[in-house]
Amino acid sequence: DVVMTQSPLSLPVTLGQPASISCRSSQSLVHSDGNTYLNWFQQRPGQSPRRLIYKVSNRDSGVPDRFSGSGSGTDFTLKISRVEAEDVGVYYCMQGQQSLTFGQGTRLEI
Amino acid sequence: EVQLVESGGGLIQPGGSLRLSCAASGFTVNNNFMSWVRQAPGKGLEWVSVIYSGGTTYYADSVKGRFTISRDNSKNTLYLQMNSLRAEDTAVYYCARKFADVWGKGTTVTVSA
Numbered sequence: 150d151v152v153m154t155q156s157p158l159s160l161p162v163t164l165g166q167p168a169s170i171s172c173r174s175s176q177s178l179v180h181s182d183g184n185t186y187l188n189w190f191q192q193r194p195g196q197s198p199r200r201l202i203y204k205v206s207n208r209d210s211g212v213p214d215r216f217s218g219s220g221s222g223t224d225f226t227l228k229i230s231r232v233e234a235e236d237v238g239v240y241y242c243m244q245g246q247q248s249l250t251f252g253q254g255t256r257l258e259i
Numbered sequence: 260e261v262q263l264v265e266s267g268g269g270l271i272q273p274g275g276s277l278r279l280s281c282a283a284s285g286f287t288v289n290n291n292f293m294s295w296v297r298q299a300p301g302k303g304l305e306w307v308s309v310i311y312s313g314g315t316t317y318y319a320d321s322v323k324g325r326f327t328i329s330r331d332n333s334k335n336t337l338y339l340q341m342n343s344l345r346a347e348d349t350a351v352y353y354c355a356r357k358f359a360d361v362w363g364k365g366t367t368v369t370v371s372a
Contacts, residue, residue: 150320186358188358188359190304190359192304197353197362197363197364197365198304198353198359198362199362200358200359200360203358203360209360239303241303241304243304243358243359245358245359248306248309248317249294249296249306249309249358249359250306251296251303251304251305251306252303253303254303254304
């Protein structure tokens with residue numbers, strides 16, 4: 150099974166400042182079809198998760214461009230260029246190379 | 260509009276059974292792989308099961324042998340049959356499309372005597 154490990158698990162930030170979350174997989178997420186199925190999700194308090202980024206670096210429709218994803222192989226990063234109040238919540242990475250597996254989540258707090 | 264609506268949750272005693280439903284609109288369930296994901300109170304997201312368009316299914320070890328995922332193409336609905344329920348199955352259960360690009364609002368399952 151693929152294990153996803155996020156860090157940090159808690160991320161205090163200042164409004165307007167950047168933030169970065171790391172996600173590491175226990176094995177390469179490069180699928181046989183050539184794609185790397187690494188997604189990022191945001192879960193605001195009391196809401197369902199919302200996908201932000203798919204296949205490492207592609208923003209979903211309606212996602213602000215202050216969110217960006219990068220990485221390859223087993224190491225991935227979600228960056229927020231300037232944190233806004235509405236970004237508070239828990240962020241998860243997820244692999245789709247073998248079924249689905251989520252990271253433990255990173256709580257972003259201001 | 261693409262939408263998923265879960266239902267069927269509730270309070271159930273340990274050892275009991277429940278069937279969750281996930282009604283899809285705006286797309287066809289059997290043309291996509293579909294998953295169930297759960298979230299225990301105050302905890303993170305846990306993948307539970309997936310059904311691929313060809314019908315192949317997979318389960319997390321924690322539910323294997325107790326839960327069954329299925330779909331009804333005529334109703335465009337995904338199901339999760341949950342048997343031999345345990346306290347640790349208490350969670351909000353979400354259905355999600357493909358690589359989780361669309362989620363429902365979830366349905367709450369509470370397993371308690």
